[in-house]
Amino acid sequence: METGAIITIIVFALIFVSGLTFCFMQVGKGGKWED
């Protein structure tokens, strides 16, 4: 695999993992559905 593609995979995998981890750590103030 070409180096550019490998770097892209690593960078964006880190962005998504850290972004979602941060967001899920903020969860806890509700969010229940109601009709």
Added chain:
Amino acid sequence: MGSAIGLGNVWRFPYLAYENGGGAFLVAWMVGLLVLGIPWLILEFGMGKMFQKGAPGAFAGINKRWEWLGWWPVWTAFLIVAYYTVVMAWAFRYVISSFSMQWGTGEAAAQSTGDFFYGTILNLSSGPTDIGGMQWLTLGMLAILWIGMFIIMFKGANVIGKVAIWTVAIPWTLLMVLLVRGLTLPGAVEGLNYYLNPDWSALATGKLWFAALSQIAFTLSVGMAGMYAYGSFLTRKSDVNNNAMITGFANNATSFLAGFAVFSTLGFLATSLSVAVPDVAASGLGLAFVTFPAAISMMPAANGFIGVLFFLTLIFLGIDSAFFLAHGGVIAPLNDKFGGKLWKWTAGVCTVGFLAGAIFCTNAGLYWLDIVDRAVSFYGLLITGALSCIVVGWFWKPEILRNELNATSDVKLGAWWDWLIKLVVPIGLVFVMIYGGFAEDIPNAYGDYQIGPFNGSHMLWIILIVGLILSFVLQSIRTKGEES
């Protein structure tokens, strides 16, 4: 999250990334998510939560004279779900066809999957006025889909929320299976190089920014009325800012992963047919119903099983987007305005949605789908999205909404959010509309269609104007539900 993650994550995003500089496209696409997608999502969720109404009720909450701006995207949602369910019906037919690999296996079959789709599945006619006959099997599948959707939707958001847990988890799992299958095929790495290898010079082109911003605008299910209704189902203490960020990041992460499944498979197809990856790269319906079946034909083993998995993935990806459009986009706003029993509105919308979808099940269905899709999913979404941001940003006080949302969120929005809504989001959407829309559809008639005295571009404006007129008519009606 289920509504945002849909077919576009699989069939549109990977191709755009490949065509617009790979890794460089991903940078612009993430910038688009942060400055356009998430702020817009926060606006729609937030207004729904604040006014506890769907889109029309939320805009009427700002001022009664803006209610039409909430009804116009309801028209968009209705027409999108009418044809989206037909695409799912086609996928349903492919699931059945996969059991016996009806389109065949081997190289000869792989090169004639177009004939199977346009001939056997669609029986495509010569143009939109050549309606021909009805594809009864597709219509039957469509009826089953709408009946299933009615059963899930008629009791409201609680049941939809429970079903959505499965309709998000199942396609994700299936996507991972397809990803592993794709990555273990010969030629997969070649495909991934085309998908991800960055061409940084592309960042200086308008084409890349158009592609990135349009993908963000179309992928998050904003501009289709439903997010206001979903926001209205949240309790007062819900954290909208964080919900919007989770939805945005999860959506983009899914697209990123789907690209691996798609391009590893395309790399395999190119290798097995001894052609270059650009010769087989495709997007949209062509990718789902022509190119992917070709790759499945060439697989060394378990072709039918992979076919079933792939088309079930499409159905499950589509189903919660369809709930979202039908329930959040159409049923909830009508129920807000006119009151009455939810199940009756659900039955009515499902019946009318099925009847409207019948046109797309005819032999001319694909032409009509193309016209309606361009009218509402492109222009309708962008026009109403830009107008919504302008109205909230300039004719109301966005800081009222911001303060309300910050009160229940650890992630605080600053005054910068107001300016994203006032300027950045509308300018981004207008740029997409001009670059990829007006610049093409004003000088040239859209799609070379001729329907009586009207060409394809005339049809786009007619569909949009009908929606606008209906929106003003609905605004002018005074109801008991509204007063309560």
